[in-house]
Amino acid sequence: MNINVSRRDLLKGSGALVVSFSLVPAGDALAQGAAPAKPVALTELDSFLAIDARGQVMVYSGKVDLGTGITTALRQIVAEELDVPFSRIALLQGDSRLTPDQGKTWGSLTIQVGGMQLRNAAATARGALLEEAAKRLSAKKEDLKVADGVISAGTRRVTYGQLIGGKGFALKLDHAKPAQPKDPKDHTVVGKSIPRIDIPSKVTGRFAYIQDIRVPGMLHGRVVRPPAIGATLQSVDESSVKGVAGLVKVVRQGNFLGVVAQSEWGAITAAQKLKATWSTWQGLPEQAKLYEHVRATKVVQDQVTGNVGDTAAALSGDGVRKLAATYDFAIHTHGSMGPSCAIAELKDGKLTSWSASQATHDLRKQLAEMLGMSADDVYCVYLEGSGCYGRNGHEDAAADAALLAKAVGKPVRVQWSRADEHGWDPKGPPTLIDLRAAIDAGGNVTAWESDFFIPQQTAGSFMVPLTGATLAGLPQKGDIAPGNVFQNSAIPYKFANVKTVCRRLESTPFRPSWIRTPGRMQNTYANECFMDELAAAAKVDPIEFRLKYLDPTDRRGIEVLTRLKALAKWETRPSPQAGSGAGGNIARGRGVSYVKYELVRTYVGIVADVEVDRASGAIRVTRITMTHDCGQIINPDGVRNQVEGNIIQTLSRTLIEELKFDRSMVTSLDWASYPILTFPDVPEVVIELINQPNTPPWGAGEPSAAVVPSAISNAVFDATGVRLRSIPYTPDKVKAALAGGA
Amino acid sequence: MAQRKSLNVNGKSVRVTIDDPEMPLLYALRDNLALRGPRFGCGLGQCGACTVHVDGKAMRSCQLPLSRLTSSQRIVTLEGLGSPQQPHPVQKAFIDTQAAQCGYCINGMIMESVALLATNRKPSDADIRKALANNLCRCGTHVRILAAVKRAAGIA
Numbered sequence: 001m002n003i004n005v006s007r008r009d010l011l012k013g014s015g016a017l018v019v020s021f022s023l024v025p026a027g028d029a030l031a032q033g034a035a036p037a038k039p040v041a042l043t044e045l046d047s048f049l050a051i052d053a054r055g056q057v058m059v060y061s062g063k064v065d066l067g068t069g070i071t072t073a074l075r076q077i078v079a080e081e082l083d084v085p086f087s088r089i090a091l092l093q094g095d096s097r098l099t100p101d102q103g104k105t106w107g108s109l110t111i112q113v114g115g116m117q118l119r120n121a122a123a124t125a126r127g128a129l130l131e132e133a134a135k136r137l138s139a140k141k142e143d144l145k146v147a148d149g150v151i152s153a154g155t156r157r158v159t160y161g162q163l164i165g166g167k168g169f170a171l172k173l174d175h176a177k178p179a180q181p182k183d184p185k186d187h188t189v190v191g192k193s194i195p196r197i198d199i200p201s202k203v204t205g206r207f208a209y210i211q212d213i214r215v216p217g218m219l220h221g222r223v224v225r226p227p228a229i230g231a232t233l234q235s236v237d238e239s240s241v242k243g244v245a246g247l248v249k250v251v252r253q254g255n256f257l258g259v260v261a262q263s264e265w266g267a268i269t270a271a272q273k274l275k276a277t278w279s280t281w282q283g284l285p286e287q288a289k290l291y292e293h294v295r296a297t298k299v300v301q302d303q304v305t306g307n308v309g310d311t312a313a314a315l316s317g318d319g320v321r322k323l324a325a326t327y328d329f330a331i332h333t334h335g336s337m338g339p340s341c342a343i344a345e346l347k348d349g350k351l352t353s354w355s356a357s358q359a360t361h362d363l364r365k366q367l368a369e370m371l372g373m374s375a376d377d378v379y380c381v382y383l384e385g386s387g388c389y390g391r392n393g394h395e396d397a398a399a400d401a402a403l404l405a406k407a408v409g410k411p412v413r414v415q416w417s418r419a420d421e422h423g424w425d426p427k428g429p430p431t432l433i434d435l436r437a438a439i440d441a442g443g444n445v446t447a448w449e450s451d452f453f454i455p456q457q458t459a460g461s462f463m464v465p466l467t468g469a470t471l472a473g474l475p476q477k478g479d480i481a482p483g484n485v486f487q488n489s490a491i492p493y494k495f496a497n498v499k500t501v502c503r504r505l506e507s508t509p510f511r512p513s514w515i516r517t518p519g520r521m522q523n524t525y526a527n528e529c530f531m532d533e534l535a536a537a538a539k540v541d542p543i544e545f546r547l548k549y550l551d552p553t554d555r556r557g558i559e560v561l562t563r564l565k566a567l568a569k570w571e572t573r574p575s576p577q578a579g580s581g582a583g584g585n586i587a588r589g590r591g592v593s594y595v596k597y598e599l600v601r602t603y604v605g606i607v608a609d610v611e612v613d614r615a616s617g618a619i620r621v622t623r624i625t626m627t628h629d630c631g632q633i634i635n636p637d638g639v640r641n642q643v644e645g646n647i648i649q650t651l652s653r654t655l656i657e658e659l660k661f662d663r664s665m666v667t668s669l670d671w672a673s674y675p676i677l678t679f680p681d682v683p684e685v686v687i688e689l690i691n692q693p694n695t696p697p698w699g700a701g702e703p704s705a706a707v708v709p710s711a712i713s714n715a716v717f718d719a720t721g722v723r724l725r726s727i728p729y730t731p732d733k734v735k736a737a738l739a740g741g742a
Numbered sequence: 743m744a745q746r747k748s749l750n751v752n753g754k755s756v757r758v759t760i761d762d763p764e765m766p767l768l769y770a771l772r773d774n775l776a777l778r779g780p781r782f783g784c785g786l787g788q789c790g791a792c793t794v795h796v797d798g799k800a801m802r803s804c805q806l807p808l809s810r811l812t813s814s815q816r817i818v819t820l821e822g823l824g825s826p827q828q829p830h831p832v833q834k835a836f837i838d839t840q841a842a843q844c845g846y847c848i849n850g851m852i853m854e855s856v857a858l859l860a861t862n863r864k865p866s867d868a869d870i871r872k873a874l875a876n877n878l879c880r881c882g883t884h885v886r887i888l889a890a891v892k893r894a895a896g897i898a
Contacts (some may be wrong), residue, residue: 019811036782065845067845067846067881068843068844069842069843084897121762195837195840196842196843198842199836199837199840199842199845200826200837201826201847202823202842202845202848203780203820203829203833203836203837203841203848203852204776204779204820204821204823204825204826204829204833204840205778205780205819205820205821205849206778206821206825206826207778207845208778209778209781209846211781211782212772212778214776245743245744245761245762246761262768263761263769263773264772264773265760265761265762265765265766265769265773266761268769268785269762335880336846336880337781337783337789337791337844337846337847337879337880337881338782338791338846338877339782339783339784340784354797384844385844385846386844386846386880387843387844387846387880387881389880395848415782417785418783418784418785418786418788522785578803608847637840640844641840642843643888644882644883644885644886645843645880645882645883646882647882648882648883648885649881650882652882670784670786670788671784671786671788671789671878672786672788676878676879676880677882677884678874678875678876678878679870679871679872679874679877679884679888680871680872680875680876682871682884682885682888685885
């Protein structure tokens, strides 16, 4: 079965209802490169939504669903603000011609920013429809009633479809001064756990991921990556694949090597059999000396993120107790369950790219630059893939597909292998953090200093280089883009003297990108562990200690911690617990952590309960208790699902995950060498969502992950009196720490 | 050399044209028969995303060469269990508990759980965890997946 990926089919398949075709400008012609009639500017209402004659609403979202359920939540926002039934709304996402460029789908901003832009569009549309209805019905606007897309004045009524059906609004939007939205007390759709629309088709095998899409005439491609990251391709023996059935072409361009075949299995077979000779390359640091390498890397910028008072003077003052610690956090892979996949077709000088890119508008520019084309001739379409948790290999697969499609003149689908994904997705960079503090005789913190050794970020640009372009030697910007990893290096605690500095490094061993909670996780980890060290030194309960230093006017932060104490049945006492250094084989403890995300939004508090097996060094997390305030909640079950996922995924990253490599290449190329958490180790999870319906909605896709590593570290300290400072907390490291008694 | 292979998939006899009898079943299901339930995750038998039933037993279709299958073996995929309109009780339990994030692994979770419940109608929490121990999920949907299987078994 072939699936013709036209806009029409996508629209038909994108929701529970079949959208009126009149909404889709030019239909199939779009796929052939006709100019779109529909605006995509953020300042145009018609960029975001359209209503057809039957009153069906089409929402155009530049933010995409990465498996988080936001397409359900975004529909809820529009249904609420526009007063139309949820079931009458379809949503098209991530289409570089049809959806507005709302920025990458990252940073827990889809609801907070993208959703609020949609709310503004819907509120503006509703206001305009009421104006028009008032004229038609000869009534005052304030006397009109709206329900289910029908406006009435007494017995006279007019539908949205009659008012605007198929026509544009031609109205401007100013997202800095949005239209007045509904009073939250009138919400009937927002705040409800509406079931996700994609789940029935996903659990019955009907949902089409990018990996399932087929286009007419499509061939199958595989890439053959070098055995060392910087190796040069010296020769290719094409006779090695001569017998492979259906082989179309071996494609070689610089160090980019790939095969194209009629069938997927043919492409896999050819990629496995192809003999190529590569130069050696050993440009990676020794893994055992990774953090020495990080510390020795040239600093190109000292970015001061917090500066209060005079820490140097406070640290050298008389009668203070000084503490210092160094924390590190391993390199992680995104580890998507479905390796990256993309399809490309280059026809009549125009490129169409189907992928699961989290930023199709950006990808369009990158592909155009790589192929020396005008961005106007590149069209990028988003199709949902396996969860990516950041910038994984999807964009790279799109580049690979474009290179292979260009080489064979036919549409090519590229499916990465597991080794391609584990080996070649961009990585979360290694992070090293030094902390110093002073405590006076009264147990008060008088100084806090920190240095975060993290890679630089190209100013104002977040284009992770495309591996295919790098290997092929094609033009592209040389960005280094780990994301906004400086965030949460500054602290929410009010000490008299504070200096937090991000030492931005010239380079990092692997091509970096953002992985869920980038920087915020690593930085919060060090800060909240060190905070626990200070509380222990001051012999104060760690929650009381945090409350003592939080801004007393920050009511929501205090509420998150206060509610956490009740939810976790917290026993007020300092850590470590009495008898932690001795006793039986299993040591039990509890640890707390807290974050105010980026110091301006979502608040999270967490308690982890752990058991440490002194003999094996294994940490077992038995229970996670969390309080979570992300403002106005659009879909409570959706938020809960994300928070649960953050907790479990981050337990895995904290306890198990670490990229392995030799001097040439990643060596953890499968799930055996890069294991993740499995069912036997899943703890009990207790979550309290604190809804704040009268405040703006904030992100929930990342913040709860930030607090997990530190809560576990602090719990292990509570249990054993031993402080763990190097992620992941593998049994070997734990045993060594217990033996050292540090 | 192209050859034909007869299979029994979701209750129907089908014939697929293949070049290589050592091709794993996964590719016949996905590429020849356009099925979407079984998913490519690793090709190594490590993640479970490709799981199907062969005569009621959960098997990794990425590790099952067509040469080892006969036309009398009953292959069932996620599609063969139920549909959005008429889901299998385990599929319905996954919908009711909203047990998916990206959903890419869910095929394996459901196929493995159905096979478990066929032989152990009232599994314990530990039984379920053990049965799913070799099925990976990266989104961290485990808590809900456990709840869904318990719901399907009538123990939650």
